[in-house]
Amino acid sequence: MKRITGILTIVALTVLVAYTVFAPEHAPPSHMAELREQMKQKPSASVDHSLFPQLQRSFARPQDVTGTCISCHNHRHTEVMQSNHWNWEREEYIEGRGVVYIGKKNAVNNFCIGAMGNEQSCAKCHIGLGMTEEGFSYTDAENIDCLICHDQTDTYAKASEQGGAPDPSLDLGTIARNVGRPDRDNCGVCHFFGGGGNNVKHGDLEMAMFQGTRDVDVHMGIDGMDMSCIDCHTTENHNIAGKLYSLSSMNRNRATCEPCHTELPHDDEILNEHTLKVACQTCHIPTYAKVNATKTHWDWSTAGKLKDGEPYHVEDEDGNHTYLSTKGSFEWGTNLQPEYQWFNGTASHYLLGDTVPPGTERIVLNELHGSYADEDSKIHPVKVHRAVQPYDPATGMLIMPKLYGDAAGDSAFWTDFDWKNASRAGMEHAGLPFSGEVAFIETEMNWPVNHMVATKENTVQCIECHTREDGRLAGLTDFYLPGRDYSPVVETGGAAILLLSFLGVVIHAGVRIGASRRRKNGAAS
Amino acid sequence: MITNTVYVYRAFERFWHWSQALLIMFLALTGFEIHGSITFFGFEDAVAYHNVAAYALIILIVFAIFWHLTTGEWRQYIPSLTHVRAYMNYYVFGIFRNEPHPTRKTVLTKLNPLQKLVYFGLKTLIIPGMLITGLLYIFYRYPQRHGIEALNIESLEIIAVLHTAGAFLLLGFLIVHLYLMTTGESVFSNLRAMLTGYEQLHEEEEDQDVNIVIVSAPTTEKQS
Numbered sequence: 103m104k105r106i107t108g109i110l111t112i113v114a115l116t117v118l119v120a121y122t123v124f125a126p127e128h129a130p131p132s133h134m135a136e137l138r139e140q141m142k143q144k145p146s147a148s149v150d151h152s153l154f155p156q157l158q159r160s161f162a163r164p165q166d167v168t169g170t171c172i173s174c175h176n177h178r179h180t181e182v183m184q185s186n187h188w189n190w191e192r193e194e195y196i197e198g199r200g201v202v203y204i205g206k207k208n209a210v211n212n213f214c215i216g217a218m219g220n221e222q223s224c225a226k227c228h229i230g231l232g233m234t235e236e237g238f239s240y241t242d243a244e245n246i247d248c249l250i251c252h253d254q255t256d257t258y259a260k261a262s263e264q265g266g267a268p269d270p271s272l273d274l275g276t277i278a279r280n281v282g283r284p285d286r287d288n289c290g291v292c293h294f295f296g297g298g299g300n301n302v303k304h305g306d307l308e309m310a311m312f313q314g315t316r317d318v319d320v321h322m323g324i325d326g327m328d329m330s331c332i333d334c335h336t337t338e339n340h341n342i343a344g345k346l347y348s349l350s351s352m353n354r355n356r357a358t359c360e361p362c363h364t365e366l367p368h369d370d371e372i373l374n375e376h377t378l379k380v381a382c383q384t385c386h387i388p389t390y391a392k393v394n395a396t397k398t399h400w401d402w403s404t405a406g407k408l409k410d411g412e413p414y415h416v417e418d419e420d421g422n423h424t425y426l427s428t429k430g431s432f433e434w435g436t437n438l439q440p441e442y443q444w445f446n447g448t449a450s451h452y453l454l455g456d457t458v459p460p461g462t463e464r465i466v467l468n469e470l471h472g473s474y475a476d477e478d479s480k481i482h483p484v485k486v487h488r489a490v491q492p493y494d495p496a497t498g499m500l501i502m503p504k505l506y507g508d509a510a511g512d513s514a515f516w517t518d519f520d521w522k523n524a525s526r527a528g529m530e531h532a533g534l535p536f537s538g539e540v541a542f543i544e545t546e547m548n549w550p551v552n553h554m555v556a557t558k559e560n561t562v563q564c565i566e567c568h569t570r571e572d573g574r575l576a577g578l579t580d581f582y583l584p585g586r587d588y589s590p591v592v593e594t595g596g597a598a599i600l601l602l603s604f605l606g607v608v609i610h611a612g613v614r615i616g617a618s619r620r621r622k623n624g625a626a627s
Numbered sequence: 628m629i630t631n632t633v634y635v636y637r638a639f640e641r642f643w644h645w646s647q648a649l650l651i652m653f654l655a656l657t658g659f660e661i662h663g664s665i666t667f668f669g670f671e672d673a674v675a676y677h678n679v680a681a682y683a684l685i686i687l688i689v690f691a692i693f694w695h696l697t698t699g700e701w702r703q704y705i706p707s708l709t710h711v712r713a714y715m716n717y718y719v720f721g722i723f724r725n726e727p728h729p730t731r732k733t734v735l736t737k738l739n740p741l742q743k744l745v746y747f748g749l750k751t752l753i754i755p756g757m758l759i760t761g762l763l764y765i766f767y768r769y770p771q772r773h774g775i776e777a778l779n780i781e782s783l784e785i786i787a788v789l790h791t792a793g794a795f796l797l798l799g800f801l802i803v804h805l806y807l808m809t810t811g812e813s814v815f816s817n818l819r820a821m822l823t824g825y826e827q828l829h830e831e832e833e834d835q836d837v838n839i840v841i842v843s844a845p846t847t848e849k850q851s
Contacts, residue, residue, distance in 0.1 A: 108638035115642070115690060119683045372674065375768045475781065477771070564670040570663040582784035585663045585670060589788040596795030603799040607806040610718075617723035 212489035225266035305396035353447025405430035440483030444472030457498035474581035496537030
């Protein structure tokens with residue numbers, strides 16, 4: 103009887119253990135299949151603009167196109183004029199600072215430093231027309247540039263340094279008759295070229311994504327779901343979800359993965375648990391700048407060198423500028439591994455006119471807030487763009503120099519190469535003091551990485567973070583990470599226990615064997 | 628000296644001992660890989676295997692507790708300081724002079740006083756400690772995930788460090804245990820007994836002067 107009970111127990115245990123080990127995997131959720139099906143349904147236009155009588159004409163001025171748009175869409179312009187695409191600023195609340203208006207008008211970056219004083223040129227990426235150096239009429243609806251976002255001929259383009267006006271050779275009538283839902287060409291024409299060249303600023307948004315494969319971005323791959331920007335950056339009444347933390351401070355209106363993928367998207371519970379502290383992007387975007395290089399470092403302090411009195415440039419083997427007399431020295435990178443920071447969706451900003459105390463070594467222009475202890479924070483991948491840029495050591499302010507000028511001699515740095523004059527003119531334009539002294543200071547700008555999502559097979563593997571040496575998260579030390587961290591006391595004590603146990607055993611065994619031999623020898627003799 | 632072949636370790640006991648031994652060694656292997664000390668399966672698989680083995684061990688422990696309670700075998704582990712000094716003397720001196728063990732092993736006292744102390748510590752401190760810290764390691768995120776702020780465990784650090792410390796102690800135990808296995812009547816007698824269940828034990832004599840502290844005999848036990 104006892105034997106039978108014993109055998110039964112053993113069988114039962116074996117079955118239990120086997121079940122635990124070989125338990126059938128949960129059927130893969132049909133959720134992804136549903137999403138795929140949903141994304142395959144591409145929206146079709148509800149109207150054909152080429153048939154509207156209002157558009158059967160030619161347009162002398164781009165403003166005339168806008169006026170014609172508004173004659174039918176007679177409320178849309180009010181939506182646009184509330185958008186930050188139009189206003190170039192947002193109302194933001196920053197802890198410790200209060201309500202501020204942040205935008206290209208007062209933010210300082212560490213690329214071309216800022217738009218102030220260079221509006222004519224920067225307006226190439228504003229959705230308005232008629233930008234002037236004195237500023238811009240933000241109340242004139244006719245200056246909305248509808249076509250830059252809605253053109254479907256892929257021919258509409260803004261001219262350089264014309265205050266946002268289109269290339270005068272374009273046939274605006276044809277373009278106006280071919281408008282529709284913005285696709286990635288409309289967004290990409292500006293957002294892929296932030297910083298004045300392909301992929302310069304973001305690193306994860308570039309022209310390879312016009313026609314990229316799943317290897318570049320799993321969502322946008324033309325060999326896959328072929329999703330457009332606004333599939334994720336959902337838009338209602340011209341309010342587009344998503345924003346960039348170089349210019350925003352509050353945790354609102356973000357484009358996130360969860361609306362489609364849910365908060366617990368994995369089959370594996372351990373992976374799901376990671377989502378409490380780790381943003382999707384951290385594992386699903388192992389590298390950025392996958393095709394073309396992005397700028398990683400900009401040293402303004404070397405700018406202004408001339409060869410035979412003329413400005414010159416140097417290129418690397420890929421054709422990226424490594425030196426420009428007008429701008430200084432650049433460093434570039436491809437297939438970059440992001441840096442990682444705790445981020446709770448809020449940020450603070452260095453704004454034009456802010457002062458830093460003497461002795462400051464480095465200014466972080468947009469500090470991302472967060473920590474392990476903050477339950478709203480998650481680990482995010484970030485492209486950190488580092489620079490050395492002009493600063494006034496007497497006032498403690500970063501300098502907004504006048505860079506672009508119409509003619510030589512109007513003190514613009516890009517034509518005259520004189521830091522003092524350019525700084526004086528730029529700061530005067532901004533209404534800020536300038537001591538006459540130009541120094542250079544290190545700055546950092548944080549660009550959260552959100553695009554170039556990898557295919558499932560290429561996601562970050564456990565060991566890339568859970569490792570003792572040089573893991574991806576080596577820089578985040580405010581929490582215990584299994585596989586990386588340990589208690590030195592326990593580690594040393596544990597090793598001592600093992601070593602002493604082993605030595606004790608060896609010595610004891612040695613003495614035993616010796617004693618036994620002696621006994622035998624004694625017995626033999 | 629008269630010896631008898633006695634059935635000392637019953638089927639479940641042996642199954643429990645060996646499967647626990649295998650599981651603990653496997654848990655050490657996968658655990659120290661998770662800890663970053665070694666590389667074998669790869670981190671992801673090591674975590675998966677470690678968790679499966681942990682659940683298997685928990686199930687085994689539940690069965691073992693049931694068995695110990697129903698058979699009364701738990702009494703074997705009640706520690707006592709009697710004869711502890713004799714045993715310490717034995718392992719430090721007597722064993723080298725081929726002296727007999729200070730007490731005799733019988734079915735009712737399988738463990739010598741030192742073993743009782745050590746196993747009692749294992750069963751009441753180390754194993755429960757590993758179980759608790761291990762389960763916390765797996766589940767410490769549950770309260771936060773389900774919005775129970777009061778139960779939030781802010782940091783894994785204490786849990787993980789205690790779990791690691793326990794692992795080192797268990798490994799140390801394993802090393803010594805494997806060696807002490809050879810200190811039975813002969814080098815392999817203990818191993819053989821734990822494999823087959825049978826061991827040559829000295830017949831109990833009337834004049835045992837240094838004998839076991841008799842604990843009340845398990846009532847359900849009737850040895851054939």
